[in-house]
Amino acid sequence: xxxxxxxxxxxxxxxxxxxxxxxxxxxxxxxxxxxxxxxxxxxxxxxxxxxxxxxxxxxxxxxxxxxxxxxxxxxxxxxxxxxxxxxxxxxxxxxxxxxxxxxxxxxxxxxxxxxxxxxxxxxxxxxxxxxxxxxxxxxxxxxxxxxxxxxxxxxxxxxxxxxxxxxxxxxxxxxxxxxxxxxxxxxxxxxxxxxxx
Amino acid sequence: xxxxxxxxxxxxxxxxxxxxxxxxxxxxxxxxxxxxxxxxxxxxxxxxxxxxxxxxxxxxxxxxxxxxxxxxxxxxxxxxxxxxxxxxxxxxxxxxxxxxxxxxxxxxxxxxxxxxxxxxxxxxxxxxxxxxxxxxxxxxxxxxxxxxxxxxxxxxxxxxxxxxxxxxxxxxxxxxxxxxxxxxxxxxxxxxxxxxxxxxxxxxxxxxxxxxxxxxxxxxxxxxxxxxxxxxxxxxxxx
Numbered sequence: 001x002x003x004x005x006x007x008x009x010x011x012x013x014x015x016x017x018x019x020x021x022x023x024x025x026x027x028x029x030x031x032x033x034x035x036x037x038x039x040x041x042x043x044x045x046x047x048x049x050x051x052x053x054x055x056x057x058x059x060x061x062x063x064x065x066x067x068x069x070x071x072x073x074x075x076x077x078x079x080x081x082x083x084x085x086x087x088x089x090x091x092x093x094x095x096x097x098x099x100x101x102x103x104x105x106x107x108x109x110x111x112x113x114x115x116x117x118x119x120x121x122x123x124x125x126x127x128x129x130x131x132x133x134x135x136x137x138x139x140x141x142x143x144x145x146x147x148x149x150x151x152x153x154x155x156x157x158x159x160x161x162x163x164x165x166x167x168x169x170x171x172x173x174x175x176x177x178x179x180x181x182x183x184x185x186x187x188x189x190x191x192x193x194x195x196x197x
Numbered sequence: 198x199x200x201x202x203x204x205x206x207x208x209x210x211x212x213x214x215x216x217x218x219x220x221x222x223x224x225x226x227x228x229x230x231x232x233x234x235x236x237x238x239x240x241x242x243x244x245x246x247x248x249x250x251x252x253x254x255x256x257x258x259x260x261x262x263x264x265x266x267x268x269x270x271x272x273x274x275x276x277x278x279x280x281x282x283x284x285x286x287x288x289x290x291x292x293x294x295x296x297x298x299x300x301x302x303x304x305x306x307x308x309x310x311x312x313x314x315x316x317x318x319x320x321x322x323x324x325x326x327x328x329x330x331x332x333x334x335x336x337x338x339x340x341x342x343x344x345x346x347x348x349x350x351x352x353x354x355x356x357x358x359x360x361x362x363x364x365x366x367x368x369x370x371x372x373x374x375x376x377x378x379x380x381x382x383x384x385x386x387x388x389x390x391x392x393x394x395x396x397x398x399x400x401x402x403x404x405x406x407x408x409x410x411x412x413x414x415x416x417x418x419x420x421x422x423x424x425x426x427x428x429x430x431x432x433x434x435x436x
Contacts, residue, residue, distance in 0.1 A: 006283040008207040009418045010393040012371040013219070013385060014356065017304040021294025021320045021356055029303055029318050031261065032252060037292075060224040067306070073239065073364045081238060083245030111237050122239040126369050129221030131212040131388055133369055135231070137239075155234060180225050191240055191365050191421075192233035193205035 011133065014126040016067050023069070023091050038071065038089030041103045046085065048077030048104030052173045053138075053166070055090060056098040057125060060181030064097020068127030070178070072101070074120075079107030105140075111151055118146035118153065125178060135189045138176045139165045152189075160187050203281070204236045204365040204421045209390045216388030220345050240365035246290045248324060255322050258295075258335035262318025269298025269314075269336030271411040274372070274399065277329045278359060281423030285329020289420075292322040292358040293333060300341030300351075309341055334411070340379055352379035352386065359418060366420040373398045374414065 014022075024031035042048070057065040072088035075081050086106075090099040109117045118139055125134040139147050147153055153161055163186045166176040178186045215226035254261040259271060278289045296302045296319065299311025303319045317336065325331045335355070342350050354371045361367075373380050375398055380386055386394060396419070405413035 005207075005423060006279055006281050006419045007393075007396065008210045008281065008421055009368065009370055009396050010389045011211045011368060012356075012389075012397070013221075014358070014369045015371075016306055017294065017302045018356070018369075020302060020304050020318075021292055022358060024318070024320045027304060029262070029320065031318060031320055032255060032322070037246075037250075037290075060228075063224070065225070071367070073242075073244065075239075081242035083243070084247070087244035109238050112241075117237065117239075120239070122364060124364070124367055127225065129219070129223075129225035131214055131216060131219070131222060131226070132206075133367060134227070135365075152234060152237065156232060181228055185227055185229055188227055188229075188231045189234050190206065190231035191204045191236045193203050 011131060013128060013131050014069070016128040018067070018069055018126060019091050022089060026091055036089070038087050041072065041074065041088040042076070042085045046076065046104060050172065051103060051105050053101050053103065054098050054169065054173075054175045055092075055101065055178070056175070057092055057127070057178045057180065058097075062182075064092070065127055065180070066092055066094045066097045068092050068125060068130070070099065071124040072103070073122045073124075074103065075106040075109050077104050077107050079109045081109070108146060113151070115151045116146070116149070118143050118150040120150070123178070130180075134180070136178065136186055137164055137189070140174065141165055141168050156187050163187050201424055202236070202241065202363075203423050204240060204363060206421060207281070210393045210396070212388035216384070218384035219388055236363075236365055241363050243360060243362055243364040243366070245288070246324060246360070251322065251324055256333050258317065258319065258321045258333065260334075261321060263316045265316040267297065267314050267317035267336050269339075271334070272337050273332065273334055273405060273407065273411050273413040274355070274416055275330065275332045275402070275405060275413065276416040276418065278325045278331060278361070279329060279417060279419045280361065281419065281421060285325070286361050286420060287325055287327045287329055289325040289329065289331075289362075290322065290360045291325065291331050292320070293335075293355050294320045295335065295338040295355040296341060298336050298339050300339030311339065311341070337374070340377075345384055349384060350379050350382070352377045352383050357418065359420060361420045361422060363422060366422055368418070368420055370397060370418070372416050375399060375401050
């Protein structure tokens with residue numbers, strides 16, 4: 001018998017009530033000693049430049065997605081991924097359809113091939129109506145020189161690169177809108193197998 | 198960190214972004230195909246959740262909320278989190294949420310007709326052990342009707358969220374129960390390629406039932422991630 005691989009469990013939508021599982025305290029359910037996962041990306045003691053980011057998600061009708069979650073994975077200010085920090089989980093506020101997060105500006109990460117990646121956040125979006133979690137990245141508007149050499153941004157068609165760059169919204173403040181569908185649709189990524197990339 | 202790890206999605210295992218039978222995908226599915234990229238450091242690394250994060254009752258939805266025992270059929274759910282090579286993933290964070298026995302979620306947006314259960318919150322979490330094994334204690338969720346433009350009923354299901362070791366392994370799925378006639382009629386389930394549906398259905402496991410107390414279901418989860426040159430074992434592919 002020829003060996004079969006272990007085939008992946010299929011993705012399903014997170015549905016409209018994802019916050020009761022992923023952020024129960026945020027949803028008003030006392031759980032887990034009162035602290036939801038991913039509420040804070042770095043400990044207070046971690047040095048670095050503090051930034052504030054307002055995230056929003058819009059659908060193909062231009063309506064705000066108010067029942068979704070955005071997860072963030074980022075390097076520390078030195079450009080290192082450390083397992084015990086750098087993860088954030090944020091719920092899109094049911095009123096304005098945005099969430100406000102505070103974090104530290106990530107440093108440049110050295111890619112596997114040796115190239116330096118511009119400072120960025122890796123994002124993952126789940127919600128009702130999203131069958132498979134959407135992967136994207138956010139880059140910073142004031143790092144144009146590094147952005148111009150980032151290997152991931154360079155792989156994105158030039159006309160769509162701006163969908164991955166946040167907008168400045170004040171001192172150390174940024175705004176990033178993820179557009180799920182339409183003319184300004186955000187670039188979403190998929191990890192290719194080695195055979196087809 | 199190795200470059201020969203394949204973190205791509207298996208073809209034929211996942212739903213398309215737009216599945217017309219599931220109305221909400223209409224405005225939320227991207228029109229453009231995703232951009233294929235090789236995995237980089239951001240995708241290969243991932244958060245590590247230590248055991249100190251998890252409370253003793255976090256995995257037991259019959260005890261981790263409110264007062265009094267919840268209504269409904271007590272069940273134990275157990276399984277392994279595996280990667281594409283069939284290796285157990287130790288220390289993987291598994292988070293679950295579900296409706297109560299009447300099919301009602303403890304969520305502001307749920308206006309279902311079944312009452313809330315004061316003894317049931319509906320969320321739990323655990324970490325897999327060194328073999329990749331996990332276990333939850335809960336009550337069997339009820340099916341419920343939902344607004345999808347027709348006469349739609351969700352089968353009994355529990356939402357599962359998983360982290361592996363790499364952020365690219367991140368998976369949200371739903372677990373269904375063997376023998377539920379609503380599975381094949383569900384627009385969300387039917388978004389999956391037909392041959393992939395079985396991998397989301399938990400199997401009744403009479404050997405692991407607790408006599409006079411709880412029925413048991415077995416549910417393994419296979420995450421992305423395999424080594425291209427690894428030898429494969431012949432067992433384990435879900436029908």
